[in-house]
Amino acid sequence: MFFLAPLLFFGLILLLSSFFIIKQQTAGIIERFGKFHSIRQSGLHLKIPLVDRIAGKLSLKIQQLDVIVETKTLDDVFVKLKVSVQYKVIKDKVYEAFYKLDYPHDQITSYVFDVVRAEVPKMRLDDVFVKKDDIAIAVKSELNEAMMTYGYDIIKTLVTDIDPDSQVKEAMNRINAAEREKVAAQYEGDAQRILIVEKAKAEAESKRLQGQGIADQRREIARGLEESVEVLNKVGINSQEASALIVVTQHYDTLQSIGADTNSNLILLPNSPQAGSQMLNDMVASFAASNQIGEAMKKAKENKKNKDI
Known part of the structure; x- marks a missing residue:
């Protein structure tokens, strides 16, 4: 009875050690007397105590390895590239993954370095930044070919970071800033x-409308003068006197409008009460002289024409 209890206890320990559990997405490698025996998948399993042992376990999940490579x-x-490699153990090649490759x-x-x-x-x-996907594809192709033999499948490779030398980055930032300033200056120049151009177009349109308005104004003034002359002719005033009278009338209308503006600082010199009368007489005399000169030139032209005939 004294030896029975230890034997029962030892037997219980052996029985319990016969059972083991493999987690989900994990493969267990069983060796018997140091030699490969079997591969166990997830679940509850039984092994022979003191004969079988769990040599190791491999995860079947997708894993990631980040490799930083410095090159020129x-x-x-000089630039540093961070290459992220996603890989996993092939379920049917657990043996190769465990026994053919230690690290x-x-x-x-x-x-990846190679x-x-x-x-x-x-x-x-610049091409490294643009063609980083080509680098990733080249790495994946090389790794797939090599690691497939060892039971590993390369899921994806990514170039996740490109880090040039600090001085190069500063130079690139200065170039980028200068390019942006150049573009901004071009946009500002285009806007100005x-x-x-739009201001010039607006001024041109304003001048055109202003000129059209002045032309319309002068046309109406001329029409008004013509009607005034016709009215004065009907009362026995000839065209020369009528024109002079209209000019004098406009002169006094101008003086009246200037005098009506209390803020005006305009002074007309010379000016006197007799100015209007003098102006009228001068204009009538000027028109008369002009007519005489015109008649004389007309007669001279006709005489010359008669002589040529």
């Missing part, structure tokens, strides 16, 4: 040019 571009700019992270990192340092030196810095 075609235009001699998958190191292997993937080596291939591909990136082969592709980026062929490109200029449009304003000037």
Whole structure:
């Protein structure tokens, strides 16, 4: 009875150690006497105590490895690229993944370094930003070919960051700022040019309308003068006297309008009560002289024409 209790306890421990659980999306590798025996998937399993052992477990989930590679571009700019590799263990190749490769992270990192340092030196810095997807595709192609043998599937590769040297970034920022200032200046110049053109068009239209208004005004004045002359002719005043009288009348109307404006500082010199009469006499005499000269020139022209005949 004294030895029975320890034996029962030892047997219970062996029984409990015979059962083990594999989690979801995990594969367990079972070895028997140090030699591969089987692969167990998720669930409750039984093994032979002291004979079988769990050599290891591999996750079947998609995993990500971030690799930072420093290299030089075609235009001699040092740049750091962050390449994110998403991979997983192939369910049917758990054996290869566990026994053929001890450190998958190191292997993937080596291939990423090799591909990136082969592709980026062929490109200029600007092309690295533009063609980062091409770099990612080249990395994925190389990794798939190499890692498939070891039971790993490369799901996707992404170039998630491109970090040039700090001095290069400052230079690029200055170039970008200068380009933006240049574009802004061009837009401002275009806006000012449009304003000037539109202002010139508005002024031209204003002048055209103003000239049209002046022409209409003068046309109406001429029509009014013509009607005034006709009215004066009917009462026995000839055209010369009528014209002079109209001019004098306008002269006095102008003086009256100027005098009516209390804020006006305009002074007409010379000016006297006899100015109107003098102006009328001068204009009548001027019209008469003009008519005489016109008649004389007309007669001279007719005499010359008669002589030529």
